[in-house]
Amino acid sequence: MDRHRRQALKSGGGLSLVALLAAAGWIDPAAAATEAWNSAAFQTHDMDTTLKALGDGKPVPSTNVVFFSTPDIAENGAVVPIGITSKVPGTESIAILVAKNPNMLAALFELPPGTEPSITTRVKMRETSDVYALVKAGGNYYMTSKEIKVTLGGCGG
Amino acid sequence: MPDPMKIRANLVGDSTEVKVLMSHEMDTGLAKDSSGKIIPAWFIQTVTVLHNDKRVLYAQWGTAVSKNPFMSFRFKGGAKGDKVTITWVDNHNETRTDSAIVG
Amino acid sequence: MPRKLRSIPGAAAALALGALAVTLSLIPAPAAAEQSVEKAIEQYRQDLQGGNPAELWEARGEDIWNTPRGPKHVSFKSCDLGLGPGVVKGAYAELPRYFPDAGRVLDLESRLVWCMVNQQGFTHAEATKITFGKGAHKRSDLEALAAYVVAQSDGVKMNVSLADPHVRDMYAVGEKMFFYRAGTHDFACATCHGSDGKRIRLQDLPNLTKKADAQKAYTTWPAYRVSQGEVRTFQWRLHDCLRQQRFPDLIYGSDASIALTTYLAARANGAAYAGPGMKR
Numbered sequence: 001m002d003r004h005r006r007q008a009l010k011s012g013g014g015l016s017l018v019a020l021l022a023a024a025g026w027i028d029p030a031a032a033a034t035e036a037w038n039s040a041a042f043q044t045h046d047m048d049t050t051l052k053a054l055g056d057g058k059p060v061p062s063t064n065v066v067f068f069s070t071p072d073i074a075e076n077g078a079v080v081p082i083g084i085t086s087k088v089p090g091t092e093s094i095a096i097l098v099a100k101n102p103n104m105l106a107a108l109f110e111l112p113p114g115t116e117p118s119i120t121t122r123v124k125m126r127e128t129s130d131v132y133a134l135v136k137a138g139g140n141y142y143m144t145s146k147e148i149k150v151t152l153g154g155c156g157g
Numbered sequence: 158m159p160d161p162m163k164i165r166a167n168l169v170g171d172s173t174e175v176k177v178l179m180s181h182e183m184d185t186g187l188a189k190d191s192s193g194k195i196i197p198a199w200f201i202q203t204v205t206v207l208h209n210d211k212r213v214l215y216a217q218w219g220t221a222v223s224k225n226p227f228m229s230f231r232f233k234g235g236a237k238g239d240k241v242t243i244t245w246v247d248n249h250n251e252t253r254t255d256s257a258i259v260g
Numbered sequence: 261m262p263r264k265l266r267s268i269p270g271a272a273a274a275l276a277l278g279a280l281a282v283t284l285s286l287i288p289a290p291a292a293a294e295q296s297v298e299k300a301i302e303q304y305r306q307d308l309q310g311g312n313p314a315e316l317w318e319a320r321g322e323d324i325w326n327t328p329r330g331p332k333h334v335s336f337k338s339c340d341l342g343l344g345p346g347v348v349k350g351a352y353a354e355l356p357r358y359f360p361d362a363g364r365v366l367d368l369e370s371r372l373v374w375c376m377v378n379q380q381g382f383t384h385a386e387a388t389k390i391t392f393g394k395g396a397h398k399r400s401d402l403e404a405l406a407a408y409v410v411a412q413s414d415g416v417k418m419n420v421s422l423a424d425p426h427v428r429d430m431y432a433v434g435e436k437m438f439f440y441r442a443g444t445h446d447f448a449c450a451t452c453h454g455s456d457g458k459r460i461r462l463q464d465l466p467n468l469t470k471k472a473d474a475q476k477a478y479t480t481w482p483a484y485r486v487s488q489g490e491v492r493t494f495q496w497r498l499h500d501c502l503r504q505q506r507f508p509d510l511i512y513g514s515d516a517s518i519a520l521t522t523y524l525a526a527r528a529n530g531a532a533y534a535g536p537g538m539k540r
């Protein structure tokens with residue numbers, strides 16, 4: 001997270017003010033987004049640099065971070081359903097990391113208070129890989145992982 | 158102009174469940190077209206969800222989110238008739254905002 | 261080789277198309293490990309439900325349906341899919357049918373083309389320029405329209421009437437085609453879809469000669485094709501199977517395509533339509 005963004009977070013009292021204003025149509029959303037998108041974090045290839053770019057946390061393995069509606073085998077790597085729930089009190093964000101993807105970080109969800117710490121989405125996986133769910137809560141990081149096998153599936157395009 | 162999103166916002170118990178589908182290629186920048194030319198990266202980078210005027214989710218995405226992205230989550234509260242507004246912005250600075258009424 | 265191919269997904273994926281004939285002869289009962297793979301894939305398919313991107317096509321199709329278009333500036337509200345001009349609800353469940361104004365049995369897609377040509381003033385070439393789309397820059401109106409129309413038959417029981425002799429003829433031709441072997445591999449549809457338990461790589465091949473399989477297959481097309489990120493129609497499904505059958509290209513909306521569709525649609529009669537689906 002760059003400094004700009006951190007300031008924006010602060011001035012928004014935990015919310016991204018820039019994004020808030022953008023979505024409300026008060027400022028140019030494109031400008032807001034380039035400011036808020038953490039480009040460094042989306043260009044990393046290993047866990048250490050990814051964690052560093054995300055705020056330099058040292059995640060501990062946690063059974064309070066749980067995958068749901070996430071298959072063991074994906075018939076097609078282009079669309080792999082992922083569901084993550086955190087039972088860690090004060091969860092602020094949930095990130096999805098795919099170890100063997102060209103870039104490790106797939107998505108980061110920031111959840112203000114009042115939003116349930118649970119999300120589902122779909123990601124691409126280049127190959128069979130460990131997938132990590134990284135949760136930030138109270139300044140600490142918690143993590144769990146799951147291997148998802150990817151089969152390329154048949155002909156028929 | 159990008160296609161509209163498909164947003165569903167429904168009360169489930171004392172929470173509002175939001176489900177959204179977005180129309181986007183989400184090109185990784187790694188694939189090639191039939192003539193062997195790299196298809197440049199083109200993907201949604203940020204997603205903001207507002208419940209009326211309050212932000213309930215902010216997401217940052219990379220190229221690994223699937224084509225025609227899907228996302229769901231819940232926030233506490235919400236009442237029938239409330240508004241859920243979603244905005245995405247991609248790396249070409251294209252953007253799209255759509256709303257749904259909580260049902 | 262077959263053993264190895266069947267053991268793990270990664271290896272299965274490595275199977276080249278050329279080995280298809282070999283795999284087709286594999287019918288032994290699945291081993292335990294394989295059953296757990298099957299279960300995991302079933303789990304994957306379930307996890308994907310609940311957010312079908314085909315809805316994006318439906319929305320675009322509805323827009324197109326309602327917008328005046330073509331040289332004659334006419335919308336699809338004057339297009340009769342068999343239940344009256346502009347009536348979409350339940351129409352797909354009764355297609356294909358004989359259309360006296362066209363003098364032909366037509367399936368949904370050929371009827372859409374007919375309306376574009378005869379009501380909106382497009383040439384046939386214009387109407388069928390993009391039948392199967394690819395990405396944001398080559399989108400197919402036909403795929404969007406089909407997604408919209410079929411979704412309005414969700415839950416409606418398939419009811420293709422064979423009372424009309426033209427439709428009966430088409431059904432008979434379709435049935436004949438289904439079992440007709442030819443081509444470099446001497447394949448018929450029935451070679452791949454005529455008995456239980458066949459599969460190519462991890463794909464189970466439905467036994468379309470069985471009522472239940474035929475119903476499930478027909479009522480879940482058109483579908484959002486996960487591997488392509490596109491909605492594909494029934495014309496596409498047939499086109500692609502004939503390609504796998506090493507037959508000449510199926511012409512979009514041809515009598516051959518409509519005959520096969522009539523046969524498969526009528527065999528799905530009685531089952532509730534449940535599309536657009538979502539498939540690998």
